[in-house]
Amino acid sequence: MNCIKLAAVTALAVWAIAASAEPVRVGLGQYSTTLAPGGERELPAVRYEGGPAPTNKWYSSLLFDKWAQPLYAQPASYRPVAAGFQVDVPRPAAVFNGSREENDIVAAHKATLSIAPTAFVPADARIGRFSDWAVDVVMASGKDRFTATIAHGSPYSFYELTQGNARFKSSEPYRVFSRSEDGRALGLAVGDRAFALYAPAGGQWQEVDAQTLELVLPPGKGYFSVAALQAADAAQVNLLRRYAFAFITDTQVSWQYDEKRSELTTTYTATTLLREGTEKGSVFALYPHQWHDNPLLPAVLPLSYPSIRGELKVVSGNSFKTRYRYRGFVPAWPALPDGPSRTKLDAFLAEDLQFGPDQLLGSRGTYWEGKGLNRAVQVMGIVEAMGRTRDRDAILAATKARMQRWFAPGEEVDRYFHYNARVGSLIGYPDEYGSADQLNDHHFHYGYWIFAAAQIALRDPDWAKRxxxxxxxxxxxxxxxxxxxxxxxFPRLRHFDPYEGHSWASGGAPFYDGNNQESSSEAINAWAGMILWGEATGNKRIRDTGIYLYTTEVEALKHYWFDLHHKVFAPEYSNLDAAMVWGDKYIHTTWWTEDPREVHGINLLPLTTASLYLGTDPDYIQRNLEAMDAEFARFLARGGKAPRDIWQDILLGYHALRDADAAIARWNPSGAVEDGETRSHTWHWMSSLAAYGRPDLGVGADAPLYSVFRRADGTRTYLAYNTGPRARTVNFGDGTRLVVPPRSAAVTSGKKP
Structure with a gap:
């Protein structure tokens, strides 16, 4: 035997023997607590020992570095460095990108004001207490602590010192523009930035030099606070003083899905510790997705902040609520009727299935395997609706077998899941795109798996049992x-940022620009999978969490990726969408290419029955695609290289949400196929929309799995799916009633005013 092959087999055998004693059984599956030998990529040491680490957060760079990258909390930004804790109020500005010949919009952190203890020099910065949108940054030296509490949407940063005073150092000469009668509250301007500084009772401000202030703290009162201001305005200093000593100790988001009304109500609550005074509430700077069209919006204070997320409007209290309509989806669409479109679909299916169902499935690591699982279950839904149960069963069996190969690898160790107890994460190997050594993109990868597993669960509930x-x-x-x-x-809501309303992709956020997310649509795909899995298995906790995540991220996407309401993008930004959203910027490119077709398409794929939210504004679809075509022409003119039909299925599927006939006319059935797509699914998608019309997102229903479409002549098509064991009547918001048999789909159509 070849010695290299022998060594490899021996290594696998050793791993199999070692792993056979190691795996933790989970039903019929397992995960490993050790890695296969041979150099698997793994996370660096995590600087946190308090349990599962809060990776993929806006502050996660604190986990891996001695001193963190900037932390973008909005409206303020912060950065702990050796010289102190920096505070800034970043302002959006246009930054020209020469390679793309367009502006990025960036609100980068600056070291405008730095705060440090005088009695000791901190050795590093670490995560202390954290909650849904707040974190304690602990800078220590031995037993001494300098702690800063910061939170999304809070203009305040709250500080505690174990001993000594606090020194404030500005990046240029400061100006005191406001001083309270008791001398405890200062308004400080540094260039075009402004801050309010609040000392405890007995504290005294001393001006050391043109760029240095010292706060002398009285015995037993080692605390103070700083507020970011919109402008150098004494009225703002006085307004925010009211809550300056209600230190945030906990933040929590909770949600309630009202199935009867198809509504999601989300409550944001901050718990405070009152250091001084009587006001126990706090101040919340609401993002556009929280204040826009919110029927539960409380009274707005006379203060707002410009930010990279648009205008932040300020409210006060201990909590606030938002309410959104949940716009559902169904697991699969009905079969095409007999006729030319059905005949073409038969031909595409013959091509896609000619080598058997395994040909639909993926390979490589967890991302591309997931894309293959999505390919398979999309085709499975099509053939099932057509009554082709033999094909359905073959795809179902192949999809289950592929998942089970990962879930219970036995001695076959080329694909397996490992639990990293140091950080608290399930990592699939082979890993891809930093999913192991950086903990990136798990929601993108696993979202495909969860959506596919939910499709299995609908057809084989026994397989889905724990x-x-x-x-x-x-x-x-x-x-x-x-x-x-x-x-x-695992940590709570690893990827999702409850206050920003969307997910973050990077595990450690090792960037000056903070964390980021590119494909909002792949994040939403994960949440759709949770809805479907929870409904299929009867797990309402998972289902309702999925509804919260799906609905909220869709609302965030409308603002921060597409700016459908014109509340976010700066006039200097020439694009109609943002391909990547960062902590401090939004830009129009991807990690791997500047090709405009892929730049636009990354926030559209995968196209599934849960993608109808993309049809919210049909006119925007037209403008977006016209802009893409113009960008692509410029891209080619400056020497860019990309096939002219790359991702045509994704882009024309998106076009079909506005004008399916026009999309069909432009589609080349012999052209490019995106790696997560098939010609069968693309044709079925476009032809279905040609028959049903555009998504009608204004009509709700009293069930989680439903969709409504409307043709130009006013005819609506109503779809619903019932996962329960008994027939169910689904009531739509326009008065239509649809009886859905148990564990089945149903469809009806008609005109309503």
Whole structure:
């Protein structure tokens, strides 16, 4: 035998023997607690020992570096460095990108004001206490602590010192523009930035030099606060003084899905510790997705902040609420009627299935395997609706077998899941795109798996039981979006930022620009998978969490990626969409290419029945695609290289949400196919929309799985799916009633005013 092959086999055998004693059983599946030998990529040491680490957050650079990257909290930004804790009020500005010949909009952190203890020199900065949108940054030296509490949407930063005074150093000569009668509250201007500084009772401000202030703290009162101001305005200093000593100790988001009304109500609550005074409330600077068209918006204070997320409007109290319409989806669409479109679909299916169902499935690591699972279940839904049960069963069996190969690898160790207890994460190997050594993109990767597993669960509930394979699926769900307080394996809502309303992709956020997310649509795909899995298995906690995440991220996407309401993008930004949203900027490119077709398409794929939110504004679709075509022409003119039909299926599928006939006319059935797509699914998608019309997102229903479409002549098509064991009547918001048999789909149509 070849010696290299022998060594490889021996290594695998050693791993199999070692792993056979190591795996933790989860139903019929398992995860490993050790890595296969041979150099698997792994996370660096994590500087946190308090349980599952809060990776993929806006402050996660604190986990891996001695001194963190800038932390963009909005309206303020912060950065702990050796010289002190920096505070800034970043302002959006246009930054020209020469390679793309367009502006990025950036609100980068500056070291405008730095705060440091006088009695000791901190050795590093680490995460202390954290909650849904607040974190304690602890800078220590031995037993001494200098702690800063910062939070999304809070103009305040709250500070505690174990001993000594605090020194404030400005980046240029400061100006005191306001001083309270008791001398405790100062208004400080540094260039075009302004801050309010609040000392405790007995504290005294001393001006050391043109750029240095010292706060002399009285015994037993080692605390103070700083507020970011919109402008150098004494009225703002006085307004924010009211809550300056209500230190935030906890933040929590909770949600309630009203199935009857198809509404999601979200409550944001801050808990405070009153250091001085009588006001126990706080101040919240609401993002556009929180204040725009919110029927529960409380009274707005006479203060707002410009930010990279648009105008932040300020309210006060201990909590506030938002309410959104949940716009559902169904697991699959009905079959095409007999006729030319059906005949073409038969031909495409013959091509896609000619080498068997395994040809639909993916390969490589967890991302591309997931894309293949999505390909398979999309085709499975099509053939099932057509009554081709033999093909359905073959695809179902192949999809289950592929998942089970990962979930229970046995001695076959080329694909497996490993639980990293140091950080608290389930990591699939082979890993891709930094999913192991950086903990990136798990919601993108696992979202495809969860959506596919939910499709299996609808057809084989026994397979989805926890004691079978469902336990492994729910581990993947917990890894990306744990909400079970009893589950200490994973952090709460790893990827999702409850205050920003969207997810972050980077595990450690090792960038000056903060964290980032490119494909909002792949994040939303994960949450759709959770809805479907929870509904299919009867797990309302998972279902309702999915509805919260899906609905909220869709609202955030409308503002921060597409700016549908014209509240966010600066006039200097020439594009109609943002391909990547960062902590401090939005830009129009991807990690791997500047090709405009892929730049636009990355926030559209995968196209599934849960993608109808993309049809919210049909006119925007037209403008967006016209802009893309113009960008592509300029891209080619300056020497860019890309096929002219790359991702045509994704882009024309998106076009079909506005004008399906026009999309069909432009599609080349012999042209490019995106790696997560098939010609069968693209044709079925476009032809279905040609028959049903545009998504009608204004009509709700009293069930989680529903969709409504409307043709130009006013005819609506109503779809619903019932996962329960008994027939169910689904009531739509326009008065239409649809009886749906148990564990089945139903469709009806008609005209309503």
């Amino acid at each position: 004691e079978k394979w469902g336990g492994m699926v729910e581990l993947m769900i917990a890894d990306i979006a744990n909400t079970d307080p009893a589950n200490r394996m």
